[in-house]
């Protein structure tokens with residue numbers, strides 16, 4: 001008896017250990033394994049990365065200090081300035097760790113922090129690693145898919161009622177921090193439907209005004225005339241979701257309205273009323289007649 005209890009406890013603790021180790025795992029995308037920093041490795045980006053680190057990471061990871069090995073034990077978050085971590089992780093691996101977390105102590109930031117900002121945080125982390133060499137390629141483009149070189153700030157959606165178009169307006173900053181209208185950035189726009197999302201455009205490039213406008217066609221709306229539109233640009237560097245009013249509303253007509261016999265008795269044509277009454281009275285009469293016959297059969301049996 002005692003042995004079996006011990007066995008059970010052993011089994012439970014082993015499965016707990018397996019569960020714990022299976023839970024805390026880093027997921028690294030194949031395509032990003034060897035990726036280099038995708039923003040310039042310069043003062044501006046390092047400063048911007050520090051601001052993000054201070055607001056999103058510092059609560060757990062605390063101050064970064066340069067050490068040989070991580071000087072903090074779990075559950076404390078590691079000191080990201082340690083040489084072991086810096087020398088064994090590529091920029092792309094850091095990017096994946098920040099994006100997906102590890103299902104344990106490290107939370108995922110895939111959605112909360114834009115891709116560009118994640119690279120900036122990495123630029124900041126790298127500033128604690130003197131041996132770090134930014135590749136020349138990585139200093140060329142902020143976001144390789146786009147011809148726009150700079151930082152995207154936001155994407156705004158609106159409805160152009162004159163042309164029945166959904167308009168996405170991007171805003172951003174060029175390398176010198178000037179506010180500009182990003183040109184040539186790929187934008188995707190979707191309309192939320194009951195089941196899934198209806199793409200309006202996928203990878204349409206912004207014009208010189210930083211805009212993409214897409215004809216809406218004759219899309220059903222909710223009863224008040226709203227649709228929910230989602231847009232993202234440059235592989236989700238910025239994204240948004242808006243409720244747009246695109247029509248006066250969709251009026252659902254009850255097919256029974258005006259036709260239902262009981263609802264419009266006062267308006268019923270006379271012939272219909274007479275037919276209806278005749279049919280009803282005859283049915284009732286037939287039922288009464290049937291009962292009467294039954295009653296007669298019953299009486300016959302009594303005698």
Ligand code: HEC
Nearest residue numbers: 024056057060075076077078085097098104105106107121
């Ligand atoms: C809620 C606390 C918490 C926050 C917030 C947090 N982290 Fe972590 N992070 C951890 C913990 C705990 C670990 C260690 C996980 C493990 O090893 O199981 C970790 C691990 C990491 C690692 C992997 C280290 C290694 O040795 O491979 C990186 C990189 C990292 N964090 C970066 C960040 C960045 C960048 C931010 C901010 C955007 C951040 N973390 C925010 C708790 C946090």
